[in-house]
Amino acid sequence: MLMDAHVHIALNGLFNRRSWKASPIERKTQWIREIFKQYKMRNISILRDGGDGIFASRLAREIAPSEGIIYKSPIYALYRKGFYGSFLGKPVDGLDSFKEEFKSLLEYRPDHLKIVLTGIVNFEKYGDVGATTFTLDEMKYMVEWAKDCGLPVMVHANGREGVGRAVKAGVNTIEHGYLISEAELYGMAERGIVWVPTLAPLGNILASEDGRFEKEREVIQRVYEGQVENLKKALEIGVKVALGSDAGAYLVGHGSGLLDEVEHFERAGLKRGDIERMCLENGAKALQLKDFEINPGIIR
Ligand SMILES: [Zn+2]
Secondary structure, eight states: EEEEEETTTTSSSSOOOHHTTTHHHHHHHHHHHHHHHHHHHEEEEEEEOOOOOSSSSHHHHHGGGGTOOEEOOOSEEEEEESSTTTTTTEEOOOHHHHHHHHHHHHHHOOOSEEEEOOOOTTTSTTOOOOOOOOOOHHHHHHHHHHHHHHHEEEEEEEEHHHHHHHHHHHHHHEOOOSSSSHHHHHHHHHHEEEEEOOOHHHHHHHOOHHHHHTTHHHHHHHHHHHHHHHHHHHHHOOOOEEOOOOBBBBBBTTTTHHHHHHHHHHHOOOOOHHHHHHHHHHHHHHHHHHHHHHHHHTTO
């Protein structure tokens, strides 16, 4: 059994925002089941979603038990108004706005809080990941609120500044974490933060013949190689690393994406058995799965 600790079920080749909104529940259910099939045929039965703005992951979570899948959803992510993240969730602008949005979010019973703290890796400019959009105080506040409500905090962050801030705020998992240094890795190790390095989005572009990012290839290669080096360092240092494919991203398929991620981990010199063990053990930590959830004898 495998686990993908970072997927976006709303991003896929079957539907988009428009067709989703225009379709009846039967059609939506069919689409979700179709995507689940891609996971099940590869023995991937535990998924954690990173959020969307159309409630697709909410429906997926409802359907999951009937497909024998454990599915954790933040429902939608929270991002800073005016910055990256609009297709992943809802904007907040300061703490009052967070409190209000968080209150509405809780009504949907999210499994974790997803915060988008920085932008994504800029393929045109090495080192650029956009702005770090919440202050340390704001981060601490949001993390505390979530933890008071029993929710782990999943944070999208790239770059030293953003990841450093997420570490200081005491989040549970850091997603992507491209372009960071040893200091941030030590921080994660010390605080027991799980790192999900999502190698597939960049690695799959490099592995393909795809011409879309021809001009950006050099930057992508450099950033990817840095990530592989950091992965090696992280494991030496004792960071808990989990596997998440970012399925739904460009060239990262549902189901196949996790197997790509495993291959990228192999490129970092890891053995298959160790990767699969990390995938389950650290993934379970990322999802805060209880023993009874993961024990197949008890799964309904
Ligand atoms: Zn993501």
